[in-house]
Amino acid sequence: MAITTRRALRFSTTAPLVFFCLAGCERGRQNPESTAAFKVALLTPGPVSDQSWNGGAYEGLLWIRDSLGAQISHVQTKTPAEFEDNFRQYGTQGYNLVFGHGFEFQDAARRVAPEFPRTLYVTTSGSTSGSNLAGMTFGFADASYLAGVLAASVTKTRKIATLGGTALPPVVESFRAFEQGARATDSSIRVINSYIGNWDDVSAGKEQALAQIAQGADVIFQNADAAGLGVFQAARERNALVIGSNSNQNGVAPDVTLGSVVIDLPRAFLQIAREVKAKTFRPRVVELGEEAHVVTLVLNPALSARLPAPARSRIDSLQSLMLAGQYRVHVDTTAARK
Numbered sequence: 001m002a003i004t005t006r007r008a009l010r011f012s013t014t015a016p017l018v019f020f021c022l023a024g025c026e027r028g029r030q031n032p033e034s035t036a037a038f039k040v041a042l043l044t045p046g047p048v049s050d051q052s053w054n055g056g057a058y059e060g061l062l063w064i065r066d067s068l069g070a071q072i073s074h075v076q077t078k079t080p081a082e083f084e085d086n087f088r089q090y091g092t093q094g095y096n097l098v099f100g101h102g103f104e105f106q107d108a109a110r111r112v113a114p115e116f117p118r119t120l121y122v123t124t125s126g127s128t129s130g131s132n133l134a135g136m137t138f139g140f141a142d143a144s145y146l147a148g149v150l151a152a153s154v155t156k157t158r159k160i161a162t163l164g165g166t167a168l169p170p171v172v173e174s175f176r177a178f179e180q181g182a183r184a185t186d187s188s189i190r191v192i193n194s195y196i197g198n199w200d201d202v203s204a205g206k207e208q209a210l211a212q213i214a215q216g217a218d219v220i221f222q223n224a225d226a227a228g229l230g231v232f233q234a235a236r237e238r239n240a241l242v243i244g245s246n247s248n249q250n251g252v253a254p255d256v257t258l259g260s261v262v263i264d265l266p267r268a269f270l271q272i273a274r275e276v277k278a279k280t281f282r283p284r285v286v287e288l289g290e291e292a293h294v295v296t297l298v299l300n301p302a303l304s305a306r307l308p309a310p311a312r313s314r315i316d317s318l319q320s321l322m323l324a325g326q327y328r329v330h331v332d333t334t335a336a337r338k
Helices: 053-068 080-092 103-115 140-154 169-185 202-214 225-238 265-277 301-306 309-323
Strands: 039-044 071-076 097-100 120-124 133-138 159-164 190-195 219-223 241-246 257-263 285-288 295-299
Touching (some): 039 053, 080 097, 097 265, 103 120, 140 219, 140 257, 140 309, 159 202, 202 225, 219 225, 219 257, 225 241, 257 301, 295 301
Parallel strands (some): 097 120, 133 285, 159 190, 241 257
């Protein structure tokens, strides 16, 4: 894990809720009194201060609070055991809707959902559904392809890079789409691919980016959440360029950021929550992409002069077709890595 404006994140001063199950509480039993208000919870795998994946989700939670009058809660989780425990606690407390923000939450949601039939569990980047379980996938490939066109159009070294937190399937797919877009623009482009191994270590993100720049990469497409902030630092130090992801990161380091592949997470979250509150939501895998105006490439106007006019025209043309549902990128998952 969609929008053409940067939104400033506002963070609640309320600490994340910590749940304690009273001795003797019955597994799977939901408190009827706790279901009177519309209650929505969010589990994130990282800090909401990352100005990326987690921050966008938290902003979506705030939109739900402000637009629908919901009672909200957020907790940051680290391990699969914590995923399951917090899903279960929110179910026990009668929450109507619980988001597990990431592909990695699917297994825990699948195990817990049957215990709490009145709670809807939604996993982002998830492909699992059930009677009270839904997935929400983001069509990252189209916008990532455009990011590849962008990178190939401005590189001076003909070496560009992708840098991710870990090799989750949605991240891998978007990076391959990026490569396809780059090589469709210039077949001589070399793409350097790396993963940090986590999503939180800013120093490690910077070190990996510096290593890629040392190999000749002058444009880096990063998708590493909080760790990705280190990529912007490296780019500033070594005169490289960055393409951001998930949220609009054009303002993080506007002097080195070409654009961002943006998921309008607030819009996506609010859309789901509105249907759930109205009791019109049908559990399924919800697919959101360019055509749904949820995922798109947002160019940084501060660096527009770096982009040659023919490349800008090509990006605009392709994006218009994508928004109209007339062009889709099919990712070649068998492509050799170079």
